[in-house]
Structures are given as structure tokens and as C-alpha cells.
Amino acid sequence: MNKKRAFDVTTLPGFTFIAILSFVLLYAPIATLVIYSFNGGNSVNQWGGFSLQWYVVAFNNQAVQDATVRSLIIALWASVISTTVAMMAALGTTRRGRFKGQTAIYMIINQPLMVPEIVTAVALLIFFSSVKIATGYTGLGYLILAHSAFCVPFAYLPIKARLEGMDTSMETAAADLYATPWQTFRYVTLPLLLPGVIAGAMLAFIISLDNVIITEFVKSAGQDTLPTYMLGQLRRALTPEVNAISTALLALTVLILIAFVFLTKKRE
Amino acid sequence: MNTPIAVDARNIGKIYATGKDAVTALGDVSISIEKGEFFTLLGPSGCGKTTLLRCIAGFETPTSGSIHLSGRDITYIPPNQRPVNTVFQSYALFPHLSVAQNVGFGLKMLGKPAGDVAKAVARVLALVKLEDFADRLPQQLSGGQQQRVALARALAPEPEVLLLDEPLSALDLKLRKEMQSELKRLQTETGITFVFVTHDQEEALTMSNRIGVMSQGELLQVGTPHDIYEHPVNRFVADFIGETNFLEGVVEGHQVRIGTGDALDVVLDGQVGAVTLAIRPEQVSLTTAGAGIAAQIAETTYLGTDTHYDLKLGDGSHIIARVQSKSAGTFNVGDTVSIAIDAKAVQVLKS
Ligand SMILES: Nc1ncnc2c1ncn2[C@@H]1O[C@H](COP(=O)(O)OP(=O)(O)O)[C@@H](O)[C@H]1O
Numbered sequence: 234m235n236k237k238r239a240f241d242v243t244t245l246p247g248f249t250f251i252a253i254l255s256f257v258l259l260y261a262p263i264a265t266l267v268i269y270s271f272n273g274g275n276s277v278n279q280w281g282g283f284s285l286q287w288y289v290v291a292f293n294n295q296a297v298q299d300a301t302v303r304s305l306i307i308a309l310w311a312s313v314i315s316t317t318v319a320m321m322a323a324l325g326t327t328r329r330g331r332f333k334g335q336t337a338i339y340m341i342i343n344q345p346l347m348v349p350e351i352v353t354a355v356a357l358l359i360f361f362s363s364v365k366i367a368t369g370y371t372g373l374g375y376l377i378l379a380h381s382a383f384c385v386p387f388a389y390l391p392i393k394a395r396l397e398g399m400d401t402s403m404e405t406a407a408a409d410l411y412a413t414p415w416q417t418f419r420y421v422t423l424p425l426l427l428p429g430v431i432a433g434a435m436l437a438f439i440i441s442l443d444n445v446i447i448t449e450f451v452k453s454a455g456q457d458t459l460p461t462y463m464l465g466q467l468r469r470a471l472t473p474e475v476n477a478i479s480t481a482l483l484a485l486t487v488l489i490l491i492a493f494v495f496l497t498k499k500r501e
Numbered sequence: 502m503n504t505p506i507a508v509d510a511r512n513i514g515k516i517y518a519t520g521k522d523a524v525t526a527l528g529d530v531s532i533s534i535e536k537g538e539f540f541t542l543l544g545p546s547g548c549g550k551t552t553l554l555r556c557i558a559g560f561e562t563p564t565s566g567s568i569h570l571s572g573r574d575i576t577y578i579p580p581n582q583r584p585v586n587t588v589f590q591s592y593a594l595f596p597h598l599s600v601a602q603n604v605g606f607g608l609k610m611l612g613k614p615a616g617d618v619a620k621a622v623a624r625v626l627a628l629v630k631l632e633d634f635a636d637r638l639p640q641q642l643s644g645g646q647q648q649r650v651a652l653a654r655a656l657a658p659e660p661e662v663l664l665l666d667e668p669l670s671a672l673d674l675k676l677r678k679e680m681q682s683e684l685k686r687l688q689t690e691t692g693i694t695f696v697f698v699t700h701d702q703e704e705a706l707t708m709s710n711r712i713g714v715m716s717q718g719e720l721l722q723v724g725t726p727h728d729i730y731e732h733p734v735n736r737f738v739a740d741f742i743g744e745t746n747f748l749e750g751v752v753e754g755h756q757v758r759i760g761t762g763d764a765l766d767v768v769l770d771g772q773v774g775a776v777t778l779a780i781r782p783e784q785v786s787l788t789t790a791g792a793g794i795a796a797q798i799a800e801t802t803y804l805g806t807d808t809h810y811d812l813k814l815g816d817g818s819h820i821i822a823r824v825q826s827k828s829a830g831t832f833n834v835g836d837t838v839s840i841a842i843d844a845k846a847v848q849v850l851k852s
């Protein structure tokens with residue numbers, strides 16, 4: 234190693250200050266939000282003593298309950314569908330060597346990451362409203378489909394990364410030992426791929442749970458998810474109930490993220 | 502002499518990729534491997550050994566030619582439908598399955614009842630002496646043990662043909678010697694046809710019933726180790742198998758006159774004109790100056806039981822003699838000696 238004077242950003246003047254400032258900016262608002270969720274008073278910025286009352290209020294709020302169930306249903310379906318699609322896409326793009334148009338395929342799969350979300354939202358609104366008129370169906374299916382679509386790239390990336398780390402010798406060995414292509418997938422590829430699949434599904438779940446813009450445009454009346462319900466609350470009087478809901482959502486997300494880190498770490 | 506044929510490869514050609522990237526891995530290889538034999542494909546790295554093996558296993562489809570297994574054309578049959586198993590160079594053990602599950606994998610895929618699979622696994626694990634490791638994961642085993650698991654996994658379904666692609670190359674010398682005799686024993690005990698690939702000529706000579714020597718996608722010679730060693734068909738084979746002296750010469754009657762002007766007695770088989778003589782170092786005997794080809798000792802190397810003499814001939818060419826250290830007198834650098842070579846020990850190759 235000949236890098237005697239490798240550039241090290243941590244030695245720059247003011248680095249520590251900027252680093253701390255960044256963390257404060259990132260986490261101070263979240264900390265405030267969490268603290269005020271335990272507020273005994275009615276204000277989101279005036280402390281009135283410790284209490285769990287807003288959690289009780291949120292828990293007993295029928296609208297919150299409905300929105301939560303709806304969010305979970307959509308997120309569950311979206312993560313299952315998008316992960317399945319993403320796994321097939323990853324197998325197709327990594328298990329057959331290089332091919333023509335590979336870059337184009339990657340772009341198409343990752344399209345939701347690049348197209349502005351508001352554009353997709355408007356497009357889906359227009360598209361689905363004509364479908365609604367044509368079919369008369371107004372259920373959660375539209376939201377599930379829309380969420381599945383934008384979750385695909387998030388599920389795709391960890392699966393693809395895992396597949397690229399696996400050479401094809403395992404599949405060759407399975408075929409040598411009389412496994413049909415399906416058996417090879419079932420008994421060799423899938424088990425070895427599982428950490429990537431689970432990681433992908435978790436990411437997709439969180440992304441779906443968190444979505445506001447597309448949901449807001451696509452949902453029919455009475456189809457609020459937790460985030461759009463909270464957005465709606467902002468237009469009325471703001472109470473620490475929103476803090477309580479946010480904190481619960483945050484806790485769930487953090488739990489899933491910890492599991493995600495754990496899973497991706499374990500592979501080597 | 503009507504041994505049934507296990508693998509019959511006819512005029513196999515294999516070209517990877519197309520256009521300007523095309524690589525001809527196999528030119529036109531025909532080979533008949535008999536049932537129950539230990540057959541070795543020997544050749545330098547890149548000569549197409551793995552490609553030929555992959556064609557037999559079904560991982561590659563030959564560009565031309567056909568492959569028959571016990572008389573059945575399998576050229577286009579997928580690998581999972583061929584009664585052929587492979588021991589991979591990298592072992593390719595399934596990391597998420599235990600040793601027993603790895604070994605039982607083939608039988609399970611064939612749909613055998615769990616009881617039969619368990620019995621077969623126990624039997625094969627005993628065969629490779631790994632009974633106590635059945636519940637371990639592959640990564641909890643040493644390299645040599647992983648090698649045995651790979652072997653057991655390929656043997657468990659009792660294939661008609663077992664393919665082994667340089668299976669011992671990752672092992673250290675001591676373990677390699679052990680595994681060589683182990684493989685030989687397994688082959689004799691199971692009676693399965695082994696097609697073994699190596700670039701190590703000593704390994705090939707000690708283990709095989711027959712050897713096929715390959716170079717640059719062509720099969721140069723097929724024969725018993727003795728045939729290949731004593732009667733190489735050309736300079737490449739003679740050079741690749743063991744140490745060999747080459748002398749250029751011209752046929753004159755029943756003799757070949759070499760560069761020094763000396764005429765050597767040889768056994769001719771119709772050759773005329775310019776030829777190359779291949780002589781094994783152990784076939785060169787030395788006496789104190791007298792009749793025969795005069796030479797001067799340029800260098801001596803003591804190798805324990807044998808001594809190597811580097812001899813300089815009258816025309817400046819060199820030849821190596823390997824003499825038992827105990828026999829006759831020893832010679833020193835600078836001594837003038839006389840070389841004698843038995844006519845039958847001289848291979849006459851076309852130049
Ligand atoms: N998948 C492949 N694509 C292109 N060329 C290949 C491929 N596999 C092998 N080759 C080439 O074919 C030749 C023979 O390779 P191989 O059969 O692996 O030789 P060996 O096993 O004797 O070392 C080599 O020149 C190698 O580079």
C-alpha cells in the first residue's frame with residue numbers, strides 16, 4: 234500500500250462539528266416526536282407530563298384501526314407480489330450470462346427509482362380511474378398493484394446481489410445429481426437465495442408501509458392507509474395522537490430494519 | 502476381447518462462442534471407454550479435458566459429433582437424465598445441507614423412498630470412512646473430508662460412469678497420495694467406470710487402466726500406462742510423460758545416424774528419412790570410455806537411489822542419463838564416458 238497520504242475526510246477541520254450537527258438535525262426532530270407521543274397534555278410542542286393516553290386514544294380510534302389493517306394488508310400483498318416478481322427478474326438477469334439489452338432491462342426494472350413519484354402517481358390515477366369505470370371494481374386491488382409495482386426494485390436489489398455472489402456450480406451439481414430444473418430451484422437455488430429474498434421482502438414491506446404520494450392519488454374514498462390518514466389529520470387540529478401513531482410506525486420500521494441488517498450480515 | 506463400451510464419444514468437436522471470439526476447445530475427439538475401467542484423460546492445462554468431461558456429463562453440447570452411453574445416444578439428453586455423476590474440482594458441495602443430505606441428494610431427486618436413501622447414504626459414507634460426520638455441514642470439514650463427501654455424493658446413486666475433474670489437485674502431496682490409492686480401491690470395489698482428468702502424468706501412470714493423452718483439443722494417444730510410457734506415438738507424448746531425451750537423426754539401413762556421426766541400432770517400423778529418437782534417461786547406460794557414443798559428463802545430480810548425469814555429446818547436444826547410484830562406478834564432472842543404449846529402448850518418432 235503506497236497511499237501514504239490517502240485522503241481522509243475525518244481529519245478535515247470542523248469534521249466532528251459537522252458530523253454531530255448532521256446527527257442532531259437527523260435525529261432531534263424524531264426524538265422530539267417520540268417524546269411528545271408520551272405527552273400528557275393536548276399539544277405537540279408543550280409538555281404536560283408523561284402519559285400513555287395518546288397511545289390509548291390512537292388504539293381505540295376506529296379510523297386508525299382501519300387504516301392500520303389496510304396498510305398491513307397492502308404492504309403484505311405488495312411485498313409478496315413484488316418479491317416474487319423481483320426474484321424471477323433477478324434469476325432471469327443473472328443466471329444466463331451477459332445478453333443483449335441487459336442494461337435496458339436493468340433500467341426498466343429500476344424505473345420506479347428514477348421516474349418522479351408524482352408522475353407515476355398522476356399516471357396511475359388517470360389509468361386506474363378509467364379501469365374503475367370500465368370494470369366497476371373499486372377495492373384495494375389498485376393500491377396493492379400500484380404498491381407492488383414500485384416495490385419491485387427494492388426487492389430486486391438484495392436478491393440480485395445475493396445471486397451474483399452465488400456461482401452456478403451449485404445448480405450444475407444439482408443437475409448432475411438428477412434434479413430437474415424445478416427441483417434444482419426448489420432444493421438448491423431457493424434455499425441459498427433465501428436471505429436475499431427475505432431481505433428484499435422486508436424492504437418492500439417498509440417501502441409500501443411508508444408510501445404517501447402514490448397511495449394518496451390511487452386510493453378511493455374510505456381507503457386511507459396509516460400515512461394518508463395522518464396526512465388528513467394535519468388539516469384538522471394536531472394532537473399528540475399523530476405522534477403516537479408515528480412512533481408506533483417508527484418502532485415497527487426499526488424492528489424490520491434491524492432484522493434486515495442481521496440477515497444481510499449473516500451471509501458471510 | 503469384447504468388453505462392453507461405457508462411453509463412446511464419436512468425432513466430438515466443441516467450439517465456444519462464435520465469430521472472432523470463437524475458441525476451438527475440442528477438434529475431433531473419438532474415444533471409447535470400456536465398462537469398469539479406470540480411464541484417465543491426461544494433458545496440459547487448457548487442452549480441453551474439462552470440456553470433454555462436461556460434454557459427457559451433459560453440461561455442454563458438442564458442436565459436432567455424438568456421445569453414446571452403453572450404446573444409447575445421449576448427445577442431447579439433459580444432464581439430470583444421464584446416469585453419470587461428477588466429482589467437481591471445486592467439490593461444489595451444497596453448503597445448506599448436511600453431509601448425509603449432500604450424499605443422499607441424488608437418490609432423493611430420483612424419487613427413492615427415504616428409507617432406501619438413508620441406507621444407501623450410510624453404506625457410501627462407510628465406503629469413504631465418513632460415518633461419524635453425517636450430520637456436519639460441509640464447511641465444518643477439512644479439505645480432504647470435503648473431497649470424500651464429493652466422492653460419496655457422486656457414488657451414492659451408483660452411476661454407470663463417474664467423472665472426476667482433477668479431484669485431487671487442491672490437496673497437499675501426502676493427502677493426494679492417500680486419495681490416489683483410496684480412489685483406486687473405490688473403483689475396484691464398486692466396479693463403476695471412472696473417467697479421471699489430471700494434468701499430472703505420474704498420477705495418470707499409477708492409477709489408470711488406460712490413459713488418453715490430449716493436447717490442444719486433440720486426443721494424441723490412447724493406451725495402457727506401459728504403452729504410453731514405452732511407446733509414445735510422438736514427441737509431445739514422449740515429452741509430456743516422464744523425462745525423455747530427444748536425438749535427431751537419419752535412417753540408414755537398420756540404423757539411425759545421429760548428429761555426432763555415430764550410428765545407433767534401433768528397431769525400425771518402416772520409418773525412413775529424418776526421424777527423432779526418444780530415449781528414457783534410465784535406458785542410457787554408461788561405461789568408462791570404450792565402444793559406443795563418446796560423451797563428457799557436464800553435470801551430476803545425486804538423487805538418492807539414482808544419479809542424474811548431464812552428458813555432452815561430440816556435436817554439442819546433451820542427453821540425460823539416470824543411473825542407479827549403487828551400480829558400477831560413479832563418474833565425476835569432466836570424465837569421458839561411453840554411452841550404450843539398448844536398441845529396443847529407442848523409440849523412433851517421425852520428425
Ligand atoms: N465457457 C467457455 N467459453 C469460452 N472458452 C472456454 C470455455 N470453457 C473453456 N474454454 C476454453 O477452451 C479451452 C479448453 O478448456 P478446458 O476444457 O477447460 O481445458 P482443461 O480442462 O484441459 O484445462 C481453453 O482454451 C479454454 O480457455
Ligand SMILES: [Mg+2]
Nearest residue numbers: 547550551552
Ligand atoms: Mg480443467
